[in-house]
Amino acid sequence: MKKTPLHQTHIDAGARMVDFGGWHMPVQYSGLSHEHQTVRTKAGLFDVSHMGEVTAEGAGAEAFCNYLVTNNVSKLVDGQAQYSVMCFENGGVVDDLLVYRRAEGKYLLCINAGNIDKDWDWIQKIAAKFPSAVVKNLSEEFSQIALQGPLSARILSPLTKLDLSSIKYYHFAETDLCGKAVILSRTGYTGEDGFEIYAPAADGAFLWKKIMAEGAPLGLIPAGLGARDTLRTEMKFPLYGHEIDQATNPLEAGLGWVVKLDKPGDFVGKEALQKLKAAGIERALVGLRVLDKGIARQGYEIFDHEQKGKVGTVTSGTPSPSLGYPIAIGYVRKGLSAPGTKLQVKVRDRFFPAEVVATPFYKRN
Amino acid sequence: MSDKIPGHLKYTKDHEWAYVEGKIATIGVTHHAQDALGEVVFVELPAKGKNLKRGDTFGVVESIKAVSDLYSPLSGKVLETNTSLTDEPGITNQDPYNKAWMVKIELQDSSELSGLLSADDYKKLVESL
Numbered sequence: 001m002k003k004t005p006l007h008q009t010h011i012d013a014g015a016r017m018v019d020f021g022g023w024h025m026p027v028q029y030s031g032l033s034h035e036h037q038t039v040r041t042k043a044g045l046f047d048v049s050h051m052g053e054v055t056a057e058g059a060g061a062e063a064f065c066n067y068l069v070t071n072n073v074s075k076l077v078d079g080q081a082q083y084s085v086m087c088f089e090n091g092g093v094v095d096d097l098l099v100y101r102r103a104e105g106k107y108l109l110c111i112n113a114g115n116i117d118k119d120w121d122w123i124q125k126i127a128a129k130f131p132s133a134v135v136k137n138l139s140e141e142f143s144q145i146a147l148q149g150p151l152s153a154r155i156l157s158p159l160t161k162l163d164l165s166s167i168k169y170y171h172f173a174e175t176d177l178c179g180k181a182v183i184l185s186r187t188g189y190t191g192e193d194g195f196e197i198y199a200p201a202a203d204g205a206f207l208w209k210k211i212m213a214e215g216a217p218l219g220l221i222p223a224g225l226g227a228r229d230t231l232r233t234e235m236k237f238p239l240y241g242h243e244i245d246q247a248t249n250p251l252e253a254g255l256g257w258v259v260k261l262d263k264p265g266d267f268v269g270k271e272a273l274q275k276l277k278a279a280g281i282e283r284a285l286v287g288l289r290v291l292d293k294g295i296a297r298q299g300y301e302i303f304d305h306e307q308k309g310k311v312g313t314v315t316s317g318t319p320s321p322s323l324g325y326p327i328a329i330g331y332v333r334k335g336l337s338a339p340g341t342k343l344q345v346k347v348r349d350r351f352f353p354a355e356v357v358a359t360p361f362y363k364r365n
Numbered sequence: 366m367s368d369k370i371p372g373h374l375k376y377t378k379d380h381e382w383a384y385v386e387g388k389i390a391t392i393g394v395t396h397h398a399q400d401a402l403g404e405v406v407f408v409e410l411p412a413k414g415k416n417l418k419r420g421d422t423f424g425v426v427e428s429i430k431a432v433s434d435l436y437s438p439l440s441g442k443v444l445e446t447n448t449s450l451t452d453e454p455g456i457t458n459q460d461p462y463n464k465a466w467m468v469k470i471e472l473q474d475s476s477e478l479s480g481l482l483s484a485d486d487y488k489k490l491v492e493s494l
Contacts, residue, residue: 031403295406319406
């Protein structure tokens with residue numbers, strides 16, 4: 001299995017390790033619920049070094065990025081990031097990603113760990129049409145740490161000369177952290193304030209220890225992939241392989257807001273997405289509250305209220321540590337997506353009532 | 366170690382315990398099982414009267430992250446299930462050998478008892494993991 005630069009740090013901390021898509025990663029340290037709650041009330045530190053980083057640079061970099069992704073890259077200013085998807089010609093999703101504009105002609109793409117090889121093949125294929133854009137897969141050269149929670153800025157401040165209040169949400173700075181050159185990105189996958197910290201692979205373990213030492217007196221704890229998943233599910237953030245994959249399009253996944261059909265120029269999947277939008281989506285991704293303590297999980301079937309027939313499938317589901325009841329995300333047939341719609345989820349051979357609810361499930365106070 | 370692997374119980378390699386009195390066996394999951402699962406959030410148990418064969422799945426125990434099958438260590442008919450686990454599944458973590466008993470069955474074939482592990486054998490199994 002592949003190991004991140006922080007692997008030994010997790011072993012030393014007594015983390016429970018699992019095989020996550022070929023990576024030996026910490027799923028939990030002190031306990032999933034505890035880590036989840038601590039991120040929402042104080043702060044948690046996640047090793048996300050397994051994520052992929054690809055750079056696109058040169059005179060053709062902006063045009064290339066705009067063709068590759070559905071969002072409008074031309075709207076970015078230096079130091080700004082945006083969430084987007086890359087689509088196939090038929091509108092199916094290649095991956096979701098963050099696009100960072102570091103400077104004119106200088107972009108960084110952050111892609112999902114499980115998709116690095118596939119995405120890199122795709123990116124190179126598309127980049128071939130843009131000879132003045134140079135793309136590099138630098139995934140092995142980066143470590144990435146996510147500090148998430150309301151105390152994040154307070155924990156990080158003493159470790160950098162930069163005034164962190166100058167970094168707005170979905171913006172980033174290339175600066176110094178404990179004497180190391182890093183990218184501090186005010187982004188995250190939890191719904192809390194926080195920073196995703198990109199650093200050279202060799203500096204990952206050092207920075208982890210420095211941040212933990214600074215934050216532990218304030219209540220900072222390490223957090224694993226288990227908590228990362230419950231936190232993002234509460235926010236209805238998609239996870240590739242669950243809410244999005246090559247058989248889903250961004251419109252039905254509720255990601256129409258990152259599909260800028262009106263942006264100048266073509267992009268991969270534009271024509272297919274225009275047709276899909278005109279025809280109307282056949283199914284929609286919804287959030288469900290599951291009643292009677294039933295836990296719905298990926299792949300479970302969603303039925304109509306009278307249990308007459310299957311109307312959809314669960315893409316993610318979990319007990320919600322913040323809300324105290326089970327929640328699920330899933331695709332349902334069009335017409336059944338309004339909040340309040342009563343449905344049923346099949347859990348093994350039992351049915352549990354469920355209701356479509358507005359999302360995100362969790363709202364910060 | 367004795368409170369984590371009580372000496373008077375029998376065990377299985379699936380991390381379940383059985384307490385046998387006459388023809389009645391009480392079954393639950395071990396300390397090791399609840400520790401590996403993490404916080405238990407849901408327990409599904411069979412209906413009374415159900416006939417189980419040794420090795421049949423008789424229910425499910427769920428943590429936040431995962432669903433784990435429960436395997437019957439012995440063949441028999443379900444006499445009683447611990448309904449308090451519906452409202453308080455977390456008892457499985459707190460008291461796996463007493464308050465979190467799961468089912469009581471009427472044994473069909475006492476010779477199956479020889480197939481269960483002693484506390485010592487189960488201890489060796491856990492240490493080898």
